[in-house]
Amino acid sequence: MKRVIIIIVVIVVALGGIAYVLSNNKKKNEAKTAFIAQGGGAVAVRIATVEKKVVDLDFVANGNFVPKQELNFLSENAGRVSKIYVDEGDHVTKGQVLARVDAEIINTDKETAAANYQNALRDEARYQSSYETGGVTQQQLDQAKLATQNAKLRLQASQRKVSDANIKAPITGIINKRYIEVGAFVNTQGTQLFEIVDVSKLKLRVNVNESQVANLKIGDKIDIKSSVFPTDKFNGKVTFIAAKADETLNFPIEIEVDNNAKTSLKAGMYGTAVFNFPKQAPGILVPRTAFVGSVSSNQVFVLDKANNTSKIRQVIAGRILGDSVEILDGLNEGETVITSGQINLAEGTPVSIVK
The missing domain is CATH 2.40.420.20 (conserved putative lor/sdh protein from methanococcus maripaludis s2 fold)
Known part of the structure; x- marks a missing residue:
């Protein structure tokens, strides 16, 4: 009996709540109708x-600077680091020797490849002489020539490895991080050696909306400001405009910026791009x-x-x-x-x- 009473009470409360909501909605609709019917x-x-x-099309956009070039330099040969010629913060040029890997094993491989190549040359000469007198077939001579060519390629590969024992800078820039020490062993799996960044030119990455990107094109000259160096003037030009908006419906663009003689700007700093357009x-x-x-x-x-x-x-x-x-x-x-x-x-x- 008590259970029936509880159920009835719940139903009555629910009906009362529904009636209250409907009454509220009716009042809101009447208010809207009254607004529409004014006059x-x-x-x-x-x-x-x-x-x-x-129409003023000028606008500004904030972003951060990234290096024009940035490279994590990896090892190509296995060996023990015997010398390091540069340290963090040093400026290096493309092709400059940064370190040297002990090339004892590599030199042995080169000597073996050179000996095999000389043997292949002598064998080819003998086969050529025998072929002219009818002692071997054309097929045997061709196989001797192929063996000589393969030996030559192996010698060239070993010579390249000996050359790679001198670790050279692939780009001009600054040693931002050194990951090796003298005596460290590097392997052919790609041990990280140096991080090199080129900050002679930087890229300022900013986002613009659809109405702003419509007025931009590759090569546009842009004024750049930095709050860290408020008296310095920097110039840039648009080098990239995304063909597709990101998830925020903005378009990423990149502006290449010429760093000044003092190399004031650093990668990671914030910058402001000032977009000025002709008067409309x-x-x-x-x-x-x-x-x-x-x-x-x-x-x-x-x-x-x-x-x-x-x-x-x-x-x-x-x-x-x-x-x-x-x-x-x-x-x-x-x-x-x-x-x-x-x-x-x-x-x-x-x-x-x-x-």
């Missing part, structure tokens, strides 16, 4: 005046909310001031500039567009302006 049955709307303004001619601008549905519809409602009614107008939208949209055709300066309540409008609908 004696006319649809309540908000308006904006069509203005001609100078004044253009017709309207609020983005004036469009029916979305900007792509190319339709707005204008106010017929004589009759206080709405008139649909076909326009051609241009650039989206923040909360405003450039109108290329379809509107004139001084006209009035409707910016809210369009969902309740049609051609000739009476409207009441809400201030």
